[in-house]
Amino acid sequence: MAILCDEKTKLLIQGLGKMGRFHAGLSRAYHTQVVGGVAPGKGGSEIDGMPVFDTMREAVQTTGANASVVFVPPPGAADAILEAADAGVDLVVCITEGIPVLDMLRAKRALRGGRTRLLGPNCPGVVTPGKCRIGIMPAQITRPGPVGVISRSGTLTYEAVDQLSRLGIGQSTCVGIGGDPIIGTNFVDALALFEADPQTRAVVLIGEIGGSAEETAAEFVKAHMKKPVVAFIAGQNAPSGKRMGHAGAIIAGGKGRASDKIAALEAAGVRVAMSPAEIGETLAKRCPELRK
């Protein structure tokens, strides 16, 4: 078991530019079932050995795909997400950074109540070690095991996963939820999935300044989680009012500070690493039985 994706996932690539093709190749090399791509106007052809379709409808009907990953540039990315939902996939992962937030507001509203789960946008994707890779994560640093990883960041996730793997602690699934203000799957959604997943025995949550998703996650942990959670919050030294790389990473009107998030998590029984160098160690100390 794991969450979001596994060896049965059949993946479509939306947007077959340089980046989409490159990462489709890496996913295939990781034994992910990449069943095709969508590039309007190129339907009927083949790219890198993958069948290409004009529309998501046609691609899903022909291949039986149940997931897609969006590499479409910002102006058309929300449209691509909605097309994936319309075609009925269970999971759409959006890698694209720089989508107008109002586009995402409307897209998120349109997905409400439907069957399709969105991961991202502005996220590195999801890896279930040894089974499936969707997006742009370096899957070679992961190893199968009992720890679920959820993060708003890309490279900081790799850092945390690498620290865990070096300590001999493997991962059930590594999930990048994205650095934008409006995202499809939030901390609470991913925590709930990990709590219900038999393979996962503990969770590492990597948050950052901006918004209140970590505070909401803390409430959820307190009320609903039996599995231990450890965390790190990036941006403890970020100035107020400045956007720190991610569109969602901004302390605005005194809200979204790291200190408030850390306090909320600690009050919920989450052990918080104070230094980014100690994410793996913090988990290892909290759950020594998970070390191999």
Add this chain to the structure above:
Amino acid sequence: MNVHEYQAKELLRGFGVPVPPGRLATTPAEAESAARQLDSKVVVVKAQVHAGGRGKAGGIKLAKSPADAKRIASEILGMTLRTHQTGAEGKLVRKVWIEAGCEIERELYLAVVLDRAAEDFAIIASTEGGMEIEEVASRAPEKILTVHVDPATGLQSFHVRRIAFGLGLPAESVAKLEVFLGGLYRLFVAKDASLAEINPLVVTQGGDLLALDCKLNFDDNALFRHADVRELRDADEEDAREREASELDLAYVGLDGDVGCLVNGAGLAMATLDMLRAAGGAPANFLDVGGGTNQERVAAAFRLILEDPQVKAILVNIFGGIVRCDLVAEGVVAAAKELGVRVPLVVRLQGTNAAEGRKILESSGLDITPAETFREAGERAVAAARGAKA
């Protein structure tokens, strides 16, 4: 992206939101003729800078005649305005907005924002106009009325009624607020704003609603579809280095420490600042070269960091996921040689091909201090900035 008050008011007018008549002036003589043309008993001379708190800092003054407007404009133009939002360095005033005065009955607050947590639009209203809303929120939160608007259906008449009656406006003002708020909401959506704040919204003695001051922010990610908004950018109001970085497509934020940072990925870059602080040092900047970087971007980032005279050491912290560390190492070496890096360089490469990358650094002949772990990187960079050999 931020715009000036006068630009925001021009946009508001275009969406039917009532604003007082006014004119822009860049010289005292222009201010005088603007005041004359406005044909108002009193005019207000308002400094145009991208910062709040202008009134308290002496950037907004009443003038009783065109000659008075000229005199006041000559004081305000060219002054360095220091408000709680500008920092100690302040902002140079290059333009003033000359506006007709009005008879004020009440001052209210009204804003449209995007609510991240609720994932909808929020209309925020308060009877405490003229005060900063954060202050009201902390001192008298019961005086703030928040009405959520579903993005699927948009602003409805009942939203307007809730706000009008919530603010204690008379029933005959509901129609006026519908025009006012309807325009503000349409502007927000049509132009991809991230904040549209009217503070104060004035109820005049005649019962009219007027936007006396306003602040508009726009979503940078949506500027590609708003050429008219892009044209309102005032480069003079932006931090020169941050502007240069954004032109190079690098995320950069200047800080006040002495360790320059070059990191791939926003989360790792924020964590690097935290690591430096934990090691007892102070970062000079936040800089994200992008998750998948290359030699050109590394060189551009180096140039930017070296322009900061405060920088006494540079920490390069790269987690090579997809990007290979050996390629990054080549980029670092090439850039350091080309630019003649004058400060100690601490480089940490981790991830794909990290060992090969470290070999390239060692054999480069450059004075580069390698670091393997995150902690080591922070400690060595802090030591290097202090002039100690790590």
